[in-house]
Amino acid sequence: MLDVSLPDIRDLVRRRRPGYSLEAPFYTSQAVFDLDLEAIFDRHWIFVGVEPDVPEPGDYVTVGIGRQSIVIVRDDDNEVRAFHNLCRHRGARLLHEERGSVGNIVCRYHHWAYDLTGALLHAEHMGESFDRSCHGLVPVHLRNLEGLLFVCLADEPPADFDAMAATMAPFIAPHDLRHCKVAHRMDLIEEGNWKLTMENNRECYHCSNHPELGLSFFPPSFGFDPADISPEQAAEIAAYEAAKESFRARWAACGLPVGPIEDLVTRPTGFRTERLVLSGAGESQTMSTKIACRKLLGSFTEPKLGGLHFWTQPNSWHHFMSDHTVHFSAIPLSPERTLVRTWWLVHRDAVEGVDYDLERLTEVWIATNAQDGELVGYTQAGVRSKAYRPGPYSPFTESLVDAFTTWYVRRLSAHLGIADEPGCRAA
Structure with missing residues (x-):
């Protein structure tokens, strides 16, 4: 497929039709992909990991976002910091492994050494006039939201993160993520554009493809057409509403906020949260719908708390239960490939084989991730077709997909200076 120019992209943005999927170049074009990196991933708060990834001083992880490599490290004062992963001498990559532990950060090329606050400690043969204080590691904006790590590559990041964090912290x-550990992490490459990954995540119209995950949800929670309800569906809806009342009493007794709170479209750091009813035993997203870890999180004593x-x-989703949490980050690799990284957290004192079985803990989302990756691949193959045209979203099950694509187009509009266009006004 021929690529598009910047004027073409402006036209695509201007004619985006609310309530419909995006035109094909948004999913296939190298020029659009490059613009996505510049306008979205270089300028917004990107979820990149969890605090338990770096549990001890000196522990680090490296994260790639487009052409940028970032180091996240815990310093000797237990503060988590982020830096560009490059030496201030001649730009060599500093840390080459995905994760590890260091005393200081030392460049392999000419052995410039930095402490864990980013200060340059040692640089040979630079002369008496050389000022080490001017050559520390380049910091990256980092926010730690109750154990969830977000970075922003912009010089001036969106200022709304702190308001979102204040809303979400309670x-x-x-769930006390800071006292959790990573029980398992997994990387999956989806053969599709990152926006298809996110669109797929923002709806459950397709959730009949997830029999494992479906065990822990009432079908009406996926959405339904109120004008087309069978007697069987009516019974399911009644059971779902009764379960919601029961769970609301449990949540109130535990002092847990419920939501929903939704601000997905108008702000740069769009977000949504809601405490969800789980079916079956109602405890966790497992094949049995019971907890997978006997050591509950935080100060929880009640396992049946739903999720x-x-x-x-632009790039994350998370599930919190009484016994474990699951976190997802989507990072674009190319116009048609996306990295989906998943973390499973349990209480840091939980012992594998005693308090939890790793297969039981992870099997639902390992299966669901694989199924979603396949579906995204099907869609990517379809949007390459010359017959593809944007299709309508269901108003009952895909409104949140529309919210995502509307947010995305508005952010491109803001970046490109396009304003006052129907459906794509810059926020």
């Missing part, structure tokens, strides 16, 4: 804090979901624009 929802997340009871909390949390989304952020």
Whole structure:
């Protein structure tokens, strides 16, 4: 497929039709992909990891976002910091592994050494006039939301993160991620554009493809057409509403905020949260719908607390239960490839094989991720077709997909200076 020019992209943005999927170049074009990196991933708060990834001083992880490599490290004062992963001498990559532990950060090329606050400690043969204080590592903006790590590559990041964090902290804090550990992490490459990954995540119209995940949800929670309800569906809806009342009493007794709170479209750091009813035993997203880890999180003593979901624009989704949490980050690799990274967290004192079985803990989302990756691949193959035209979203099950694509087009509009266009006004 021929690529598009910047004027073409402006036209695509201007004629975006609310309530419909995006035109094909948004999913296939190298020029659009490059603009996505510049306008979205270089300028917004990107979810990149969890605090338990760096549990001890000196522990680090490296994260790639487009052409940028970032180091996230815990310093000797237990503060988590982020830096560009390059030496201030001649730009060599500093840390080459995905994760590890260091005393200081030392460049392999000419052995410039930095401490864990980013200060340059040692640089040979630079002369008496050389000022080490001017050559520390380049910092990256980092925010730690109750154990969730977000970075922003912009010189001036969106100022709305702190307001979002203040809203979300009471929802997340009871799960006490800072006292969790990473039980498992997994990388999956989806053969599709990152926006298709996110669109797929923002709806459950397709959730009949997820029999494992479906065990823990009432079908009406996926959405339904109120004008087309069978007697069987009516019974399911009644059971769902009764379960919601029961769970609301449990949540109130535990002092847990419920939501929903939704601000997905108009702000740069769009987000949504809601505490969810789970079916069956109602405890966790497992094949049995019971907890997978006997050591509950935080100060929880009640396992049957359903789940909390949390989304952020542009690239994350999260599920919190009483016994474990699951976190997802989508990072674009190319116009048609996306990295989906998943973390499973349990209480840091939980012992594998005693308090939890790793297969039981992870099997639902390992299966669901694979199914979603396949569906995204099907869609990517379809949008390459010359027959593809944007299709309508269901108003009952895909309104949140429309919210994502509307947010995305508005952010491109803001970046490109396009304003006052129907459906794509810059926020």
